[in-house]
Amino acid sequence: MxxxxxxxxxxxxxxxxxxxxxxxxxxxxxxxxxxxxxxxxxxxxxxxxxxxxxxxxxxxxxxxxxxxxxxxxxxxxxxxxxxxxxxxxxxxxxxxxxxxxxxxxxxxxxxxxxxxxxxxxxxxxxxxxxxEGQMASAASCFLLPEQLSPLELSILAQANPWQIASQNQLTQTLQLLPGEPYLGLEEVQTATLSDLTCPLMEVTFSPQRLLQGKTAVIRLKGKAGMNLQASFFDRTLPLVEESAGDYVLLVGVHAMAVPGLYPFEVQLVSPENRRALLSQMVSVGKVDYPYDNPLTVDPETIDPAVTEPENELWASYAQAFTPQKYWQGAFVFPSPLSKDYCLTSGDCWSSRFGNRRSYNGGTYDYFHSGLDIVGKEGVEIYAPADGVVVFAGPLTVRGNATMIDHGWGVYSGYYHQKEIYVQAGERVQAGQLIGLVGSTGRSQGPHLHFEIWVNGVQVDPLDWLSQTFP
Ligand SMILES: [Zn+2]
The missing domain is CATH 3.10.350.10 (LysM domain)
Structure with a gap:
């Protein structure tokens, strides 16, 4: 009694x-x-x-x-x-x-x-x-494996289900959903359950806020050997385990993405095949890209029947994710012009990335997908980083075009060349001569259109010339 x-x-x-x-x-x-x-x-x-x-x-x-x-x-x-x-x-x-x-x-x-x-x-x-004064709990955080109910968890851990519920501010023991984080009790930290330690403690975005046309580096710390797949902007992207338990993902934000909130999700699969889901809204901010004067061009050059198949072909080369990272450090300048001079003076571009464009009186539905580097016909073009050529050949709009895969979903592209010196499948090194500046395709004079793709989206190449990713 x-x-x-x-x-x-x-x-x-x-x-x-x-x-x-x-x-x-x-x-x-x-x-x-x-x-x-x-x-x-x-x-x-x-x-x-x-x-x-x-x-x-x-x-x-x-x-x-x-x-x-x-x-x-x-x-x-x-x-x-x-x-x-x-x-x-x-x-x-x-x-x-x-x-x-x-x-x-x-x-x-x-x-x-x-x-x-x-x-x-x-x-x-x-x-x-x-x-005020509410301190973060020192208790360990775990993710409830997707295959386990809170009740099963309690049984496995030989803990009182109410104890887990009350420690996690739940009014019912079954409120915890699989994949959700929970605070573990000492008794719960058994070898069978602690393989999905909470990764929510350390997720970092750089820059802190996502911006139109910019590259974001997302880092996640967790247990080693996990398989992480992110869903973001309707794309599924793998995270690379850079070193044990350190995962990284490069994300390109579309230059025309509507500013606002977007869901960001990461699916986790532990080496023991337990699954969990991290889910959160993140905000995308506006960048004030300039509006170019309305352009008048030969209607055939903006005819979707001509441009769409080429755009799709071109984008398809930039969609594949190569797990190997070929580049090291900041990208070198793809032109003989002085990088320092160009970056400080801004004199070397005839058009920058992101400029909003309207053709033949239409709405501003277009944006400039790269950086136009000035140059006379025949000026040399260099690979900005190590990689593998995935496309080299003539196109209607882009003229003589080349695309290089630098690994981890990063690609660089070159339009309007006079000559192409590489071919698909070829390994190239940073600084290697890959072609000559020209005015082939839809071009109003010799220049190099240089673009960078990150996981299927064109981003501002100036960022890649001036800083080191990731
Ligand atoms: Zn251009």
């Missing part, structure tokens, strides 16, 4: 302990925020998802200059919550469920504090409001 009672008592304690108790900290019966150095009324309003006017009114701040470091501001519209609030940016790889588990805050409270309507609002980089 006593044993039975104490068992109940333990269960009640287990259930009671992880429930978050939000303490008011000398701030009375209201939600507050302590002004920090660098804050402005505008930035605070942004972070707490309230309007500047409302924030100023509630705090009797007639003049924004009245804001002082250390001042305790009332944060309006957080009903029924009292205590100090703070905010932190959502990292790549994190979502509402994960933040809730990591900081042990009930999802309902997070939803209320952040005025969240849909979970997709919490994309990487947005700020998340949470109670």
């Amino acid at each position: 006593i044993a039975k009672l104490s068992r109940w008592l333990i269960l009640i304690l287990i259930l009671a302990v992880p429930i978050l108790s939000v303490q008011a900290q000398d701030s009375g019966d209201r939600a507050t925020y302590l002004v920090q150095a660098g804050d402005s009324l505008w930035s605070i309003a942004q972070r707490f998802r309230v309007s500047v006017t409302e924030l100023a009114a509630v705090n009797n701040l007639e003049n924004p200059n009245q804001l002082m470091v250390g001042m305790e501001l009332t944060i309006p519209a957080v009903e029924g919550y009292s205590g100090r609030l703070t905010s932190l940016p959502i990292a790549y790889g994190e979502n509402l469920d994960w933040v809730s588990r990591k900081y042990r805050i009930a999802p309902e409270l997070l939803i209320r504090l952040n005025h969240i309507i849909t979970p997709n609002e919490l994309y990487a980089g947005t700020s998340l409001v949470l109670p």
